[in-house]
Amino acid sequence: MTARLVHGGDLGSLRSAFPEAPQPFVDLSTGINPWPYPVHVPNDAWTRLPQRDAEVLCREEMAAYLGAPPSSLLLTPGTQIAISLLPLLVSRSHVAIASPTYGEHEQAWRTAGHSVTAIDVGNIAGLASDVIVITNPNNPDGRQMSSDLLLDLARRQAAKDGLLVVDEAFADVAPEISLAAHGGMEGLVVLRSFGKFFGLAGLRLGGVLAPETLRRRMEAAFGPWSVSGAALAVGATAYADAGWVADMRQRLSAAAAQLDKLLDGNGLQLIGGTSLYRLATAPDAARLHRHLSSHGIHVRRFPYAESWLRFGLPSGEETTRRLAAALESFS
Amino acid sequence: MTARLVHGGDLGSLRSAFPEAPQPFVDLSTGINPWPYPVHVPNDAWTRLPQRDAEVLCREEMAAYLGAPPSSLLLTPGTQIAISLLPLLVSRSHVAIASPTYGEHEQAWRTAGHSVTAIDVGNIAGLASDVIVITNPNNPDGRQMSSDLLLDLARRQAAKDGLLVVDEAFADVAPEISLAAHGGMEGLVVLRSFGKFFGLAGLRLGGVLAPETLRRRMEAAFGPWSVSGAALAVGATAYADAGWVADMRQRLSAAAAQLDKLLDGNGLQLIGGTSLYRLATAPDAARLHRHLSSHGIHVRRFPYAESWLRFGLPSGEETTRRLAAALESFS
Numbered sequence: 087m088t089a090r091l092v093h094g095g096d097l098g099s100l101r102s103a104f105p106e107a108p109q110p111f112v113d114l115s116t117g118i119n120p121w122p123y124p125v126h127v128p129n130d131a132w133t134r135l136p137q138r139d140a141e142v143l144c145r146e147e148m149a150a151y152l153g154a155p156p157s158s159l160l161l162t163p164g165t166q167i168a169i170s171l172l173p174l175l176v177s178r179s180h181v182a183i184a185s186p187t188y189g190e191h192e193q194a195w196r197t198a199g200h201s202v203t204a205i206d207v208g209n210i211a212g213l214a215s216d217v218i219v220i221t222n223p224n225n226p227d228g229r230q231m232s233s234d235l236l237l238d239l240a241r242r243q244a245a246k247d248g249l250l251v252v253d254e255a256f257a258d259v260a261p262e263i264s265l266a267a268h269g270g271m272e273g274l275v276v277l278r279s280f281g282k283f284f285g286l287a288g289l290r291l292g293g294v295l296a297p298e299t300l301r302r303r304m305e306a307a308f309g310p311w312s313v314s315g316a317a318l319a320v321g322a323t324a325y326a327d328a329g330w331v332a333d334m335r336q337r338l339s340a341a342a343a344q345l346d347k348l349l350d351g352n353g354l355q356l357i358g359g360t361s362l363y364r365l366a367t368a369p370d371a372a373r374l375h376r377h378l379s380s381h382g383i384h385v386r387r388f389p390y391a392e393s394w395l396r397f398g399l400p401s402g403e404e405t406t407r408r409l410a411a412a413l414e415s416f417s
Numbered sequence: 418m419t420a421r422l423v424h425g426g427d428l429g430s431l432r433s434a435f436p437e438a439p440q441p442f443v444d445l446s447t448g449i450n451p452w453p454y455p456v457h458v459p460n461d462a463w464t465r466l467p468q469r470d471a472e473v474l475c476r477e478e479m480a481a482y483l484g485a486p487p488s489s490l491l492l493t494p495g496t497q498i499a500i501s502l503l504p505l506l507v508s509r510s511h512v513a514i515a516s517p518t519y520g521e522h523e524q525a526w527r528t529a530g531h532s533v534t535a536i537d538v539g540n541i542a543g544l545a546s547d548v549i550v551i552t553n554p555n556n557p558d559g560r561q562m563s564s565d566l567l568l569d570l571a572r573r574q575a576a577k578d579g580l581l582v583v584d585e586a587f588a589d590v591a592p593e594i595s596l597a598a599h600g601g602m603e604g605l606v607v608l609r610s611f612g613k614f615f616g617l618a619g620l621r622l623g624g625v626l627a628p629e630t631l632r633r634r635m636e637a638a639f640g641p642w643s644v645s646g647a648a649l650a651v652g653a654t655a656y657a658d659a660g661w662v663a664d665m666r667q668r669l670s671a672a673a674a675q676l677d678k679l680l681d682g683n684g685l686q687l688i689g690g691t692s693l694y695r696l697a698t699a700p701d702a703a704r705l706h707r708h709l710s711s712h713g714i715h716v717r718r719f720p721y722a723e724s725w726l727r728f729g730l731p732s733g734e735e736t737t738r739r740l741a742a743a744l745e746s747f748s
Contacts, residue, residue: 091641093466093641095465095466096466096468096469097465097468098468098469098470099469113465116466118464118465118466122463122464125463130619131619132453132456132617132619132620133449133453133616133617133618133619134426134428134444134449134618134619135424135426135427135447135449135612135618135619136619136621137427137428137429138427138429138430139429163494163498163621163643163645164642164643166640166641166642166643167494167639167640167643169640170637170638170639170640171502171638171639171640174505174506174638175505190640190641194637194640197637198637281466285464286463286464287464287465287466287642288461288462288463288464288465288466288467288645288646288647289463289645289646289647290467290494290642290643290644290645290646306501306525306528306529307501307502307505308498308501308502309497309498309500309501309502309521309525310424310497310521311495311497311618311621312494312495312497312498312621313621314494314619314620314621314645314647314648315619315620315621316619316620316645316647317645
């Protein structure tokens with residue numbers, strides 16, 4: 087059993103590491119939209135078991151939003167549990183993970199006893215692995231792969247009874263590269279997250295698009311009612327709200343451009359990202375990270391790349407001002 | 418893959434089966450407390466990933482409520498997902514299930530490829546099965562087994578590397594028979610449910626007490642953040658609210674006695690239950706079930722026992738009045 091990975095977004099440990107830092111803590115350590123979709127939970131969604139028609143509605147709205155066949159979609163209590171569970175439902179495999187990426191993929195496949203290799207995404211063409219895992223767009227560097235290229239790869243995996251797993255946790259801001267429309271095809275698993283783009287990471291809602299046999303196996307492993315009544319209600323409303331979605335894509339994109347300007351103006355070099363987070367290098371990243379933390383601003387570091395810092399979006403003027411002041415006071 | 422079992426509590430299918438029945442539908446088809454714990458969800462619980470300290474607090478409050486060692490407890494998004502997942506983490510076994518009981522146990526073990534036998538609880542003493550599953554108190558008949566007897570059985574299972582799985586979904590109203598204090602001992606898995614006693618089945622919160630190796634395996638299968646921020650917040654508050662718990666036990670017990678009187682006065686014969694549901698036989702149960710449904714009152718039938726009807730508690734005077742009127746008009 088491997089230890090828990092370190093993730094962004096946990097304020098308790100930050101507060102104890104930097105007890106003197108000014109409050110409130112500015113958490114830029116995740117890629118979660120700081121402008122959440124409004125939450126309205128009907129009373130029945132708390133008191134009753136999650137209702138079948140609420141589940142059907144949420145699934146249909148999510149599928150419509152994704153342009154995916156509803157029958158290929160399984161709703162899950164967050165994406166993470168699908169990442170953790172999937173390796174238990176696949177026979178012992180050799181797994182290639184396009185790296186670096188979200189660390190829980192490797193952890194989950196290894197813990198379940200599969201053999202795992204980290205690969206560079208440039209070397210995918212001739213790969214013989216049973217399972218290939220690609221995050222698209224990638225976290226943390228935002229690298230994007232075209233849907234055509236991935237579709238080819240999925241077809242090749244299908245032909246040899248293999249799997250291509252595409253984690254589209256951040257694809258809400260890059261819908262043109264999504265494979266969701268091909269949900270259900272043999273050889274392809276697509277993982278989707280609700281909480282990041284809609285800013286409701288605590289709600290726990292995700293989706294898996296998978297070929298029928300595997301989808302049924304996952305469905306049995308989750309059993310009925312794995313998704314809360316609140317998640318079904320909020321998810322159904324949010325996925326149907328095309329106006330909010332379009333506005334939010336623009337707002338995030340503008341905020342990301344503004345953040346880029348701020349980082350660039352303070353000597354950081356942008357190397358990628360999505361409009362939910364930006365990845366930059368700094369010559370003295372470890373010290374800058376500590377400096378920001380002591381100013382109550384938390385950004386994300388990565389154990390495998392010393393000079394990288396990932397910045398989530400500041401939620402407004404005050405947060406931006408504090409980030410700017412902290413960056414400017416670094417020397 | 419087996420089909421979905423039929424459960425109580427799904428109003429959509431009832432409405433379409435009895436479109437002319439008076440509204441609102443009175444749902445007595447579950448064993449969920451009709452007087453829910455009040456829900457207050459701090460805004461951060463929606464927007465942030467479920468926080469580590471919120472998880473620790475909820476786990477500690479639940480463990481204290483149960484009198485269980487916190488280190489043996491894993492929080493889950495409802496109990497059902499633990500029932501569905503557990504069979505994937507246990508090597509191919511012969512499984513004996515004290516029956517009749519909650520149908521998802523059999524479904525889950527069979528679907529995962531184990532061999533399953535339904536046993537009578539009286540025949541447990543010499544049982545050679547690797548895994549024994551007992552719901553205590555049982556659903557639907559309320560049969561109770563003493564903690565001493567089950568503890569003996571758990572020790573015997575441990576001695577042969579087997580498991581005793583005790584589903585205590587309704588043990589909140591019979592805490593004296595719980596094995597929670599022995600959580601973590603080898604050979605014993607205890608499943609607990611939040612939603613039934615606290616009346617919040619849509620929240621999705623449960624707990625598993627398991628020996629360390631198995632608990633860690635389950636923890637890895639769920640991954641981080643499987644329980645929502647709302648469930649952690651509400652669960653922590655509710656489990657710490659000893660006054661509410663004591664009052665609710667009394668209130669449920671009084672309501673169950675009142676329901677018994679009503680059923681008895683209308684020619685049904687009580688055969689068991691807990692203070693969250695009552696099981697009765699009626700000479701013409703199928704017809705009575707339809708009669709109640711056509712009056713907008715839904716109670717539970719069981720495919721294996723034609724004369725059984727299970728009644729949840731009416732939520733108040735109006736509901737009780739409607740149930741009484743419907744029972745009295747049956748001839």
